[in-house]
Amino acid sequence: MPMVQVTLNGKTVTVNSAPDTPLLWVLRCELGLTGTKFGCGVGICGACTVLVGKEPKPACRELVKGINNARVTTIEGLDGPVADALRKAWIACDVVQCGYCQSAQLIAAAALLTRRRAPSDADINAAMKDIACRCGTFPRIRRAIHMAASALR
Ligand code: FES
Ligand code: FES
Structure with a gap:
């Protein structure tokens, strides 16, 4: 699997989950950032919303293979x-x-x-x-x- 890297809350992180894994699972299960919540899992409730770049996106609908080199901000990194x-x-x-x-x-x-x-x-x-x-x-x-x-x- 090609290595996927993300700038997460200002730090470069290497993601080890499989390419079709939703970003929500990466955040919560691989990286332990549980501030982003699991609600419906299908892009309807918005509970898992994070910033991808400057855009709010449901993390349950963003797959690992689509976020290489993206800048992701979760509630843990929301500052300023x-x-x-x-x-x-x-x-x-x-x-x-x-x-x-x-x-x-x-x-x-x-x-x-x-x-x-x-x-x-x-x-x-x-x-x-x-x-x-x-x-x-x-x-x-x-x-x-x-x-x-x-x-x-
Ligand atoms: S968990 Fe409901 S939109 Fe992602
Ligand atoms: S769902 Fe309880 S505060 Fe919004």
């Missing part, structure tokens, strides 16, 4: 001013309920605020629509994103 502003706003708005979807929500919110510093409600709805929250935290998520956006301006 945008991430800091989001974390503060998440706490201030008391967003989290069970927490299961929240790694993915923060990843998607960070991708949104990185490309758009003053998102409208419609921008937020569009950016977050692929990540389900069974606890119904979305109104607080939207409030927290607006708060983080204000703090960043």
Whole structure:
């Protein structure tokens, strides 16, 4: 098998899993990064969302053979001013309920605020629509994103 290398959370990592292994299993089982959650496993719930480059993607749908030399960011490596502003706003708005979807929500919110510093409600709805929250935290998520956006301006 050709060697697959990924820049994961800023560090170069060699992946040993088989080429058809979903990135989600690589993160959780091979590399022990369990902040990225397994929900449906078929690209529907969004719980496994990570950044591939600057794009939020469901890690259960990205295969090892397609990510050679990619830059991947998980919740464990999400840092910088945008991430800091989001974390503060998440706490201030008391967003989290069970927490299961929240790694993915923060990843998607960070991708949104990185490309758009003053998102409208419609921008937020569009950016977050692929990540389900069974606890119904979305109104607080939207409030927290607006708060983080204000703090960043
Ligand atoms: S676990 Fe990947 S989208 Fe549901
Ligand atoms: S906080 Fe429970 S699923 Fe979103």
